[in-house]
Amino acid sequence: MIRRTTVWICGLLCLLSVASACHAGEPDPAAGYDHLINTTYLPPYFDQETFDNVWRIWPEPLRSQAEKSTPDERRQMAFDRYGLTGRPEAPTKPLQYVVDKKGNWTLNCFSCHGGEIDGKPLPGLPNNRFDFAGITDDIRLTKALLGKKMVATDYSSLVFPLGENKGTTNAVNFGVALISLRDADLNFVPGARFPRMLHHDMEPPPWWHFSRKDNLYIDGFAPKGHRALLQFTMVRENGAKSFREREDDFRDIYAYLNSLESPKYSGQIDPQKAEAGRIVFNKHCSECHGTYGENATYPQRMVAIDEIKTDRARLDALSPEHREVYGKSWFNEYGEKAGLIADPAGYVAPPLDGVWATAPYFHNGSVPTLWHVLHPEQRPQIWQWAGKQYDHQKMGITVTELSEIPVGLPAIDKREVFDTSRFGKSAAGHDFPNSLSEEEKDVVLEYLKTL
Template sequence: MIRRIFLLILGVLGLVAEANRCHAGEPDPAAGYDHLINTTYLPPYFDQETFDNVWRIWPEPLRSQAEKATPDERRQMAFDRYGLTGRPEDPTRPLQYVVDLKGNWTLNCFSCHGGEVDGKPLPGLPNNRFDFAGITDDIRLTKALLGKKMVTTDYSSLVFPMGENKGTTNAVNFGVALISLRDADLNFVPGASFPRMLHHDMEPPPWWHFSQKDNIYIDGFAPKGHRALLQFTMVRANGPKSFREREDDFRDIYAYLSSLEAPKYSGKIDQQKAAAGQIVFNQHCSECHGTYGDNASYPQRMIPIDEIKTDRARLDSLSPEHRQVYGQSWFNEYGEKKGLIADPGGYVAPPLDGVWATAPYFHNGSVPTLWHVLHPEQRPKIWRWAGKSYDHQQMGISVKQLAEVPGGLHAIDKREVFDTSRFGKSSAGHDFPRELSEEEKDAVLEYLKTL
């Protein structure tokens, strides 16, 4: 009798649980954020002890400064060194990593898509300070010092370019490499090898643009969908079953990305000048970048590479065959999801809401401020970060222009120097502002603060 009552209770609880699942059938943006910061979709990379001791392999005088610092001060020094930020709701915990109860650290999507502007962490903002190569190298050395077990990621930067500048990564080729080892169902293919790849660096886009697009990426080749967001979890530990089991999580994450709105400019705005800038913008820029305010529109316009003339490494890095491999896979519903563009021929002009916060500019992060975007002939050939403070005058990151790349820099410091003469790093192109007078450029710059 007791057993029958117990089974009845379990049955009722099961029905309640099922009802709750049905009731909660709509994707939940709040749950999506929670998944990103608390759910591990990749294997752990290192543990808390390793992170707490990473300062021991830093170069002097940084190591001595860290030795004298408190644990909290050392943590902040490490955050600054690798481009990590605290979470808005808890500054002591990294936004860019899931840290579980055992102290294991696992990379999450905010490593690239969660940054800081004007001293405030902002989920969805491109992380212009993240040094993927730097933290990978330093963690590997720290594990060796502590006698810790290495994992696959520890060797990644030894065999695969991670990113030559802070804030940029070789993300496109991460995707090419990962999917090249699998079939359309995402099973591993015995004997499969990486194809020839054109390595280059990309700056991530802001996530609050996600809701305005039908296709994603700067070349707009891939139809948007929750499955597409699972691409970068294609490590060996994850098989086809894990992707399918996580679809509901990624529906929530899709909803979270779709819910994000651009941040409001944090400084003062000359409204009269901005109004004049809106007129100039609508006459010269809106055809590609859209309109804002009442009756806003975004055309998702593809600009041919010979017209935009920005660095073409990103366009050339994906062949039509690369794009079709993705397009015929489970990620794109085996080709049933329409809209794939195998040979885009150019780049999609992005929307500009929140553009004030997203420096540096262009898809490769080669232009440090909006002022330089509007003054093509004065873009610096070589520039270096001059601190984390926001440049409210030129609208972007604070930089120092250099005549040459300094010698003798530590690898991490060298990644703060952007040399536009290197492959994939060009700041040329988007010359359209040459048509504007200085007064018009100044007005447009003020108007961009309002978006």
């Protein structure tokens, strides 16, 4: 009897120990994903009825096509129009929005960081089709048609640039604007106003690079941490207290980002060419982009802007003062977190895991394929999406090269046309591949499929 009691007590103590550990809240990647798709950190933007009726304000002949379609077909048409995808585990539910039990839709982080490759949704993939301005404008018109109440977001595209091209957003200035209204503790400052900003568009990075970095963003200015992930929840409805209350959620989200791995290339690979490409890559490219396979390395090298020569709008958009405001705030533990770079010299060369899936390229999304990255002199000045099919020959998105912007395009279609002559959209720079022969470029392209 004593022995049984001892065993029972030991078992109970083990259960209590497990329960205590769970209650302590060890960061959980699975919980992090669940938070992103099921927890609202922003106020809702619109409801299910609005989304179901958005087709009513579409131009012809799209509206008539939608009218003749089933609800499921109309939903897919709307997903395609705005760059939304279904969730891998629930194809009819949007990956990019939290939809609550009342049918309210709230934007989440997957709007920029959850896309589609080869027809399959992939959380963590840059969403190269998301049209923030397009869905905002169409939802506003649909609400007006249905007599629905407007919210602040409905007017945002009228007063703040959201993104000139599908797949890009004015994300840096979202952060600058939001933090400019708060003090270091994230309390609102009465009378605070937005500073002068240099508006420009950015292509989001893939989330599976997160685990390889110590600092965030293309200029590498911000030390990595779970608090940094809360920046884009700084809407007026969220007071300073809300950020503290959500820390455990974002520890889970941080763990989720750290757990992501790059997708494997879905096409055919020539092993002999790829091996030849590995040798060329390690000789010419690894100094900045790292090595791969066993004993992989990533140097996190900052390349001076005068050396890389890519578009500098992103670098100039944040002043040292902007970066210091962030660095001294709660997000960066009031400056106690080491590693802030207030005045970076240029851009940090990214790792290239899964690079085959992340077109278009450069931090502003100006280069449509890896072939064009390797052929600087042949990058198109103006290009247009030619469908969602993946270009396995040039490794990137399928595009049509244009000599000029087509006249009379609706705004939402015009955002599928990329003009590299516009401010912040240059495709120049990173001309290092000019030192390679055509044969070397060909085998490097094959090697990039293996990463």
